[in-house]
Amino acid sequence: MAGLTQQLWGVEFQSPVLLASGTCGYGQEYAGLIPLDELGGIVTKAVSVEPRPGNPPHRVAETPGGMINAIGLQNVGLERFREEKLPWLAENLDRSHVLVNVVGHTADDFATVVADLDDAEGFLGYEINVSCPNVKGGTLFGTDPEALGELVRRVRGSTDRPVIVKLTPNVPDIAVYARVCEDAGADGLSTINTFPGMLIDVDARRPVIGNLSGGVSGPAILPMGVYLTWQAARAVEIPIIGIGGIRTARDALQYVLAGASLVQVGTALFVDPDVAINVHREISTYLDQQGVARLADLVGALETSGHV
Numbered sequence: 001m002a003g004l005t006q007q008l009w010g011v012e013f014q015s016p017v018l019l020a021s022g023t024c025g026y027g028q029e030y031a032g033l034i035p036l037d038e039l040g041g042i043v044t045k046a047v048s049v050e051p052r053p054g055n056p057p058h059r060v061a062e063t064p065g066g067m068i069n070a071i072g073l074q075n076v077g078l079e080r081f082r083e084e085k086l087p088w089l090a091e092n093l094d095r096s097h098v099l100v101n102v103v104g105h106t107a108d109d110f111a112t113v114v115a116d117l118d119d120a121e122g123f124l125g126y127e128i129n130v131s132c133p134n135v136k137g138g139t140l141f142g143t144d145p146e147a148l149g150e151l152v153r154r155v156r157g158s159t160d161r162p163v164i165v166k167l168t169p170n171v172p173d174i175a176v177y178a179r180v181c182e183d184a185g186a187d188g189l190s191t192i193n194t195f196p197g198m199l200i201d202v203d204a205r206r207p208v209i210g211n212l213s214g215g216v217s218g219p220a221i222l223p224m225g226v227y228l229t230w231q232a233a234r235a236v237e238i239p240i241i242g243i244g245g246i247r248t249a250r251d252a253l254q255y256v257l258a259g260a261s262l263v264q265v266g267t268a269l270f271v272d273p274d275v276a277i278n279v280h281r282e283i284s285t286y287l288d289q290q291g292v293a294r295l296a297d298l299v300g301a302l303e304t305s306g307h308v
C-alpha cells in the first residue's frame with residue numbers, strides 16, 4: 001500500500017495508523033490478535049522512573065459515546081520496561097515503529113527516563129505525556145507554557161531521537177502550547193489526550209470512578225480532537241499525530257485533512273481489536289476511489305474557501 005507511506009523523522013511509516021498509548025499495553029498484549037507489524041506503529045503505555053500501581057478501582061466505565069478511565073498511569077517502571085518490554089518490541093516489530101510514552105512528576109523524571117532508555121534498541125522516539133488528567137499534577141506541564149517550554153528543552157537536550165509532545169485539550173488556546181513545543185525543539189505533536197469528566201451512580205449517589213474523575217475518550221471526543229488538531233496544525237510546521245475517537249478511515253481522514261500526518265486509534269480497540277488495521281486498509285480504498293496517489297497529499301488539504 002505504497003500511497004499510505006509517510007516519511008517522518010528520518011524514517012518511513014508504512015501506514016499512518018498507530019495504536020494510542022494506554023490502549024495497547026506494551027504491544028505484546030496484542031501479539032497474535034492483530035498484525036502489529038502491518039501498522040504504522042504503537043505507542044507504549046506511559047513509562048515513569050519508578051513502577052506505579054495506578055488508581056483504586058473502578059478505573060474504567062463506559063459512557064454513551066465512549067469511555068472514561070482513571071488508570072492512574074499504572075506501569076512497570078523504567079527498569080522493567082527496559083529489561084522486559086523493549087526487547088520483545090525489538091524482536092517482534094520489524095516494520096512498524098515504537099514510540100515510548102514518557103511521564104514524570106518533574107522535568108528530572110522525564111529526562112531520567114529518556115537518558116536511561118536512549119541507547120536501547122526497539123524504539124524510534126518518545127511521546128512526552130504532559131496531558132494525563134487522571135493523576136495529581138498530570139497536566140501540570142501541559143497547562144503552563146513556561147514549564148512546558150523548559151521541559152521540552154530539557155528532554156530535547158537528553159536525546160537525538162524524535163521528541164513528540166502529547167498535548168492536553170484542556171487549555172484555552174492549544175496553538176500557544178503547540179508553538180511553545182516547536183520553539184523548544186520538539187519534533188512533533190500528538191493531539192489530543194483525554195478530557196476530564198465524571199460519571200455518577202445515582203442509586204449509590206457516588207462517583208463511578210474510584211479516582212472520582214477520569215479522562216473521557218472515544219467517539220464523543222472526535223469533533224474536539226479534529227478541531228484542536230486543526231488549530232495546532234495551523235500554528236506550527238512540525239508534524240502532528242491526530243488522536244481522539246477514531247473508529248473508521250473517514251474519522252482518520254478528518255484528522256489528516258485537518259493537518260495530521262499520522263493518527264492513533266485508542267478506545268475503539270476495546271470494542272474491536274481489528275479496528276486499527278481496518279482503518280489502515282480502508283484509507284487505501286479511499287485513496288483509490290478518490291484518485292489520490294499519496295496520503296501525504298491530503299495532509300492539511302482542508303478546503304475552507306466559501307466558508308466564513
Ligand SMILES: Cc1cc2nc3c(=O)[nH]c(=O)nc-3n(C[C@H](O)[C@H](O)[C@H](O)COP(=O)(O)O)c2cc1C
Binds near residue numbers: 193219221266
Ligand atoms: C485506558 C486508557 C489508558 C490511557 N493511558 C494513556 C497513557 O498512559 N499515556 C497517554 O499519553 N495517554 C493515555 N491514554 C489516552 C489515549 O492515548 C488517547 O489520547 C485518548 O484515549 C484519545 O483517543 P481515543 O478516543 O482513540 O481513545 C489512555 C486512554 C485510555 C482509554
